Amino acid sequence: VRNRDTKLTVLMSVRNGEPYVRESVQSILRQTYEDYLFLIVDNASDDRTPEIVESFRDPRVRLIQLEKDIGQTAALNLGLGMTRSPYIARIDADDVSHPTRLEKQMAYARAHPDTALIGTWTTIIGPDGSPIAEKETSTDPDVLMEELLFRNVFAHSSVMFARAAVSELGGYPTHARYAQDYALWLEVTLRHPTAILPEFLVSIRRHDEQIGRSGLSSERVRDPMVLIDNILSRPDLPSSLLNLKNKARARASLRYAAGLREEGRWSQAFVELGRGLMLDAPGSLGKESAVYIAQTVLGMRGYEWICSARRRRPMGT
DSSP: OOOOSOSEEEEEEESSOTTTHHHHHHHHHTOSOOOOEEEEEEOSOSSSHHHHHHTOOOTTEEEEEOSSOOOHHHHHHHHHHTOOOSEEEEOOTTOEEOTTHHHHHHHHHHHOTTOOEEEEEEEEEOTTSOEEEEEOOOOOHHHHHHHHTTSOOSOGGGOEEEHHHHHTTTSSOTTOSSOHHHHHHHHHHHHSOEEEEEEEEEEEEOOTTOSSOSSOOHHHHHHHHHHHHHHHTOTTOOGGGGGGHHHHHHHHHHHHHHHHHHTTOHHHHHHHHHHHHHHHTTTTTTTOTHHHHIIIIIHHHHHHHHHHHHHHSOTTO
């Protein structure tokens, strides 16, 4: 794909997106910022997705059809390799961008050229598009990295990023099947300034057909746990984050334990629960479903014993 002279490419990877892809594409084509290329990588869909995309007679739309499913990470990296625009904006085929999204993100990028990742607040919608909840995050750049240790604050469909910053990292990492975006944001944030615009500019859809969004399966929550362990083990970790190491590791372990419990893998859930509680009990439990695990896997006596053991543990161990 030869990219025309534009500073922005909107990138979508889609497989079997027939129910929602039309609305998603329309939300981009109706943006107040109009100078972009819209690159859509169809990952071997066997429904009407390619036909729907081709029905848009807009010269900015470029459709790449793959003959076999290579997975979302590989499809996104393929798309990244096809563009030379300084900035890339992401959108998933079931999500919706509000009309001024690209205009406001590009304006911020022009005013802050050193910022490599720009997200927005998001609205969660149901299958029919009705709003379910709003998700706000901190807009303080100094706080974003701290929050990233505990959860992914950059909704994938909300981000615009500097292509050069992502390309120097090799694109989306292939080792995190369910958290490739989270892995990438962690690395970018360690190296470059990032920002989140305090406006609800993207709607994120929740529905049963999504991969990795339904339930708290162990495979889905294991990826973030491994990523956090790797990040916290790095010698170049900023000193401001050192005091959060135990709390971040504990939360990741407790979420992993919750996924293991849902799958009935009780012995492994016990191990991860113990790990999390010993690291930061009971402070990291909060509203996590690991509270339920603590009561059902260990019983209250076992839970209280682990908390007491942690309190008795010498400082620094």
